[in-house]
Amino acid sequence: MLLRLPSKHIIQAFQRKLLSWYFLHGRKFPWREIQLDPYRAIIAEILLQRTKAETVSKVYLEFLRKFPSWKSIVDTDIKQLESVLTPLGLYRQRARGLKALAEKMIDTKGILPQNRDELMQLPMMGQYLANAVELVLWNKPSPLLDVNMARLLERYFKKRKLADIRHDPYLQKLSSAIVNTPNALEMNWAVLDFAALVCKAVKPECEICILNEDCKYYKNSVKDK
CATH class of the missing domain: 1.10.1670.10 (Helix-hairpin-Helix base-excision DNA repair enzymes (C-terminal))
Structure with missing residues (x-):
């Protein structure tokens, strides 16, 4: 049609x-004001999914302080991660997904796949998040x-x-x-x-x-x- x-x-x-x-x-939000590397950009978009931007803005910088890298997420107990994510809702689902994605990113030494099909194979990487990666990190x-x-x-x-x-x-x-x-x-x-x-x-x-x-x-x- x-x-x-x-x-x-x-x-x-x-x-x-x-x-x-x-x-x-x-x-004005923190993720719009600072230079975003792949980690900070992906974290911002994961926290923003199905959550008001104003709510995310209250916890985003604190989340980055507590978890400055993929390794810090991998090394954190899932219950502690859930506790930090509780104000955003969907905290169990988000914590599990972040853990799985962090483990995968450790395996790849933090390097994202460079094409859409491979990107979509990553944990949590649905259409919205893949579009965000293309937009924010790949300038598409x-x-x-x-x-x-x-x-x-x-x-x-x-x-x-x-x-x-x-x-x-x-x-x-x-x-x-x-x-x-x-x-x-x-x-x-x-x-x-x-x-x-x-x-x-x-x-x-x-x-x-x-x-x-x-x-x-x-x-x-x-x-x-």
Whole structure:
């Protein structure tokens, strides 16, 4: 089935508005402010999965202080690791996954695979985390597609067909097109921040939204009510 994306002109207008907003209103987090090596970058994205960025920001630097390397995670008792991860939720699942990934990274002397297929074989390395590695470490314009990015893109453009965002062809292709800019990292952050601060899941601030003029959600669900 042919996937029809918005025109290049529409996508570029969306990108310009969001980037302009981001450079004025974007959130500040430790993993955005410091130079990230592979370890720090991967740890940040693992902690961010299914957890609010504001919550992660409270524990990220402390986690790095307690666990400055893959070896420090391997050498730590699983219960102690779970205790540190408890404020983030999913602490048992996250601790087991981190242990398994750390052991694998020790085996490879901390060197990540250099292609997508091999990268996906690592523990915890799902689509989102692999995209994050490509974006942050390999400078590829990959989307940090989660429920927040999906919500903004679907409200502004149109809804996806499949329940799982990882397998919806339209949303996958659209998100890739949106972040395919020279500022791919900032574009990703702009979408995520705008979704968190303006295009919120509950009570989105549609009336003051800089995108509402062309937003399908605003036109169909808000404007005429």
